[in-house]
Amino acid sequence: MSKSRIAEYMALLARSERARKAHREDADKAMREFGLTDEQRAIIATKDPEAIKEAVRKEDPDAVQTLAIVFG
């Protein structure tokens, strides 16, 4: 489990159709119920993957993205 709450929320959305439905219907409510702070909710609301990655990296420096090139 990541030390980043943003990463945990993303992982929940990846796993759960019900969580994705709740997020689609009222993203702010779904994120509040998960326990995300105002700042964390604002970052996710941008839908900007670079901003989300950067925030995850700040919350959990070990959750580094792998430059997973598998060709060449």
Place this chain on the structure above:
Amino acid sequence: VLTVVGTGIRAGVQLTPEAREAIEQADDVRFLVAEAVAESLIVSLNPRARSLDRHYRRGVARRVAYEAMTAEILGLVRGGKDVCAAFYGHPGIFCTPAHESVRRARAEGFETTMLPGISAEDCLFADLGLDPGVTGCQSYEASAFLERRPPVDVAALLLLWQVSVLGRDDYVPEPDPSGLPALADALLAIYPAEHEALLYEASPYPIGGPVVRPVRLSELGDASLPPLATLVVPPSRPSSERTAAAATSFPFAS
């Protein structure tokens, strides 16, 4: 038995039902994904799943890592297990250990299947609103493009993959932009300096859009690279009236 699957790019939402089943039902799973969210999803589907990313060593040729990944997968297959190897995107596209595992397992008489996944190229066409059928599409690994200098049809779309590791065959943990000026020079010999391309990276998350950075070819040498960026070069001239609109616009890029 070996089943090689793709997980798609956006964690969870692009995993096909047949790939999910293969991961869940396998005796053992080995995987390589680019993001921790996708990793946690795969482990939640099968607790025996283990990442192959530990085979990368900074500064060591990537083919050494591919060989170690392939050897690990084959070792499990030879042990009589029902093995699933999962790679992000599509396992048959830009994925040496996936193809090599299938080739070797088949040569040794094991039952093997490769299941398609949603590739970065699939995401690119959807996110940017491009249809490769309209102008035609040329697609190259960026280092190979620079080395071979194939003839380019400027009336067709050009996609250059892996620009963040241009000229590097070793593992680097961060994008290396040092090869970009050479690529810019090569493209400026073909296209006008003011021609605008896009640096594109699909989102790895279940929500949100892609990273899209417009860049003039004259400024490509100094561009900032998303880690898994693809360079998208639109046609610089239409090949016919039918393709004129597609040649000059990126409908969803702005």
